[in-house]
Amino acid sequence: MDKQARPKILIVDDKPENLYAMEKLFQQMDVEVIQSSSGSEALNLALEHDFCVAIVDIQMPEMDGYELVELLRSNEDTASLPVIFVSAIYSDEYHHRKAYETGAVDFMSKPFVPEILLSKIRVFVDLYQQRQALQAANLVLSKRALQLETSSQVSQQVSSILNLDELLTSVVKLIQAKFRYYFVSVWLLNEQQDTVALRASSGHDGSQLVEMALSLDSPRSIIVLVCRTGQYYVADDVSADPVYLAVQELPETHSELALPLQVGPKLLGALDIQSERPAVFSPEDIAVLQMLASQIAIAMQNAQLYHNLARFNEELESLVQQRTEELDRAYHMLARVDKTKSDFIAVAAHELRTPLTLIQGYASLLQTMFQNTPNAGALVEGILTGETRLLEIVNSMLDITRIDAQALKVHRDSTRLSMIVDSVRREFEAALLDRQLTLNVTGIDTLPVIQADMDLLGKLLGHLIGNAIKYTPDGGAISVRGRVISRGSPDPSGDCVEILVSDTGIGIDPDHHDMIFEKFYQTGSVRLHSSGRTKFKGGGPGLGLAIARGIVQAHGGRIWVESPGHDEQTCPGSCFHVLLPISAPQSLSQ
Numbered sequence: 001m002d003k004q005a006r007p008k009i010l011i012v013d014d015k016p017e018n019l020y021a022m023e024k025l026f027q028q029m030d031v032e033v034i035q036s037s038s039g040s041e042a043l044n045l046a047l048e049h050d051f052c053v054a055i056v057d058i059q060m061p062e063m064d065g066y067e068l069v070e071l072l073r074s075n076e077d078t079a080s081l082p083v084i085f086v087s088a089i090y091s092d093e094y095h096h097r098k099a100y101e102t103g104a105v106d107f108m109s110k111p112f113v114p115e116i117l118l119s120k121i122r123v124f125v126d127l128y129q130q131r132q133a134l135q136a137a138n139l140v141l142s143k144r145a146l147q148l149e150t151s152s153q154v155s156q157q158v159s160s161i162l163n164l165d166e167l168l169t170s171v172v173k174l175i176q177a178k179f180r181y182y183f184v185s186v187w188l189l190n191e192q193q194d195t196v197a198l199r200a201s202s203g204h205d206g207s208q209l210v211e212m213a214l215s216l217d218s219p220r221s222i223i224v225l226v227c228r229t230g231q232y233y234v235a236d237d238v239s240a241d242p243v244y245l246a247v248q249e250l251p252e253t254h255s256e257l258a259l260p261l262q263v264g265p266k267l268l269g270a271l272d273i274q275s276e277r278p279a280v281f282s283p284e285d286i287a288v289l290q291m292l293a294s295q296i297a298i299a300m301q302n303a304q305l306y307h308n309l310a311r312f313n314e315e316l317e318s319l320v321q322q323r324t325e326e327l328d329r330a331y332h333m334l335a336r337v338d339k340t341k342s343d344f345i346a347v348a349a350h351e352l353r354t355p356l357t358l359i360q361g362y363a364s365l366l367q368t369m370f371q372n373t374p375n376a377g378a379l380v381e382g383i384l385t386g387e388t389r390l391l392e393i394v395n396s397m398l399d400i401t402r403i404d405a406q407a408l409k410v411h412r413d414s415t416r417l418s419m420i421v422d423s424v425r426r427e428f429e430a431a432l433l434d435r436q437l438t439l440n441v442t443g444i445d446t447l448p449v450i451q452a453d454m455d456l457l458g459k460l461l462g463h464l465i466g467n468a469i470k471y472t473p474d475g476g477a478i479s480v481r482g483r484v485i486s487r488g489s490p491d492p493s494g495d496c497v498e499i500l501v502s503d504t505g506i507g508i509d510p511d512h513h514d515m516i517f518e519k520f521y522q523t524g525s526v527r528l529h530s531s532g533r534t535k536f537k538g539g540g541p542g543l544g545l546a547i548a549r550g551i552v553q554a555h556g557g558r559i560w561v562e563s564p565g566h567d568e569q570t571c572p573g574s575c576f577h578v579l580l581p582i583s584a585p586q587s588l589s590q
């Protein structure tokens with residue numbers, strides 16, 4: 001629609017002098033007057049032009065004014081054209097009425113007062129102009145609605161697609177199809193920011209361009225210019241634009257708009273739009289497309305971030321897998337080494353037991369033979385003591401072999417813990433005396449009878465009390481306490497007993513509280529060992545607590561230690577807790 005065109009008026013009269021007079025009259029108005037000397041010519045003109053009013057003479061040869069207006073009314077395109085009849089001869093009431101029935105909006109008889117005709121015409125011109133303005137506003141509104149709808153569609157798409165290529169392809173297709181542009185494309189800058197390459201495109205016929213890249217030094221190309229300046233550029237007529245770079249595949253391009261794709265200060269590339277019509281990009285269009293370009297740029301950055309994150313995840317995953325495999329290998333190697341060690345202990349213990357038994361036999365024989373010989377008895381006694389200690393160690397080695405192989409046999413019987421504690425106390429009587437240590441036993445007598453292996457519990461308490469003696473300086477105190485721990489259920493068979501072996505010794509660093517239960521684990525340096533079963537800090541093979549744990553676990557119980565720390569000056573002491581179920585079998589592991 002041509003907004004600048006003046007409103008048009010059609011005058012129909014077979015007399016040239018009348019036409020001339022009318023034309024003269026309308027010169028003072030800003031209108032275009034088109035004359036017609038016959039009804040048939042007027043019909044054609046009415047189809048061709050958009051008139052705001054027609055002034056029709058009634059008396060004309062061939063087709064009179066009434067016939068002309070009837071024909072105008074019968075055609076959809078001309079039906080609403082307002083008509084003013086003018087007549088000199090039939091100015092009576094009858095003709096007035098006939099004129100209105102035919103569809104005229106007004107009637108004037110000749111001679112008419114020019115001012116009256118002019119004022120009537122002005123009303124129609126005003127009406128016409130208002131209608132035109134309304135139509136124009138309507139057009140703009142529907143265009144804006146389409147633009148907004150497209151923007152929201154693009155926003156939806158861009159926020160849901162995280163794959164960059166997929167995102168750009170869908171965006172160019174959408175913009176091209178919705179706005180009916182000739183060609184839409186997205187160009188991205190490379191990392192060095194010296195080249196811009198085509199990444200996605202969509203043409204009016206569904207065509208796409210492939211593989212195009214432009215150096216940022218190129219003197220021609222609107223896209224390059226936008227990537228250099230970061231400002232949008234519009235060429236209303238590309239043939240007259242010095243920057244425009246013609247592309248063979250796009251011969252119809254008449255105007256081009258390129259917009260920067262930018263997030264903050266970072267320029268990612270350009271959105272390029274081409275049209276086959278000149279000067280199509282209005283400031284409003286550019287504003288909408290700029291908004292779209294910034295949404296696309298943000299979505300591109302999101303896609304890039306997502307891509308980076310996915311890559312980082314992949315790298316992390318492969319690193320974790322690599323480390324897991326390494327750990328797995330190390331674990332298997334350790335397991336092999338552990339097995340070799342266990343095998344060696346088993347073999348060594350078995351091999352040592354036979355000669356030890358022999359030595360014990362012969363030493364006992366010698367003891368009988370030399371019992372009356374001065375000094376010799378004491379010597380043989382020494383051999384026997386050493387041999388007994390050796391046998392204990394070998395037995396410990398065998399115990400740990402069984403525990404490792406999960407072959408420790410538990411012969412459960414009704415067991416009174418006080419009997420076991422008494423027998424262990426007797427075993428260490430001499431050592432306690434020698435080291436001036438006191439051993440207090442409380443609450444053990446009143447403990448209920450439990451289902452347990454007496455021999456194994458003897459070994460367990462032997463190791464715990466033996467350690468308490470070993471790691472407590474002379475003159476210290478050891479205590480063995482017992483209590484029942486109720487599990488709160490009405491059936492007391494679910495309860496358990498707790499035995500606490502505590503001392504006033506050197507204590508254990510909390511960092512070692514778990515590790516001391518591993519076999520061969522010793523907190524001090526092995527080289528500082530002084531040997532001996534009950535000597536202060538006398539080293540052992542590092543098997544006692546591993547065996548103790550094996551025995552407790554085989555009974556379905558738990559063992560742990562509490563100690564504020566290791567200090568040989570202040571001697572904070574340690575307390576070993578043993579929890580055993582009263583009736584077997586059940587696990588107390590929490």
Ligand code: ADP
Pocket residue numbers: 463467468471503505506507508516521522523524539540541542543544545546574
């Ligand atoms: P070992 O033969 O060395 O005594 P154990 O398995 O019996 O082996 O004990 C492991 C380590 O735990 C010991 O070397 C010692 O460092 C520590 N330990 C055990 N019992 C006590 C205790 N009552 N007081 C302080 N340290 C202890």
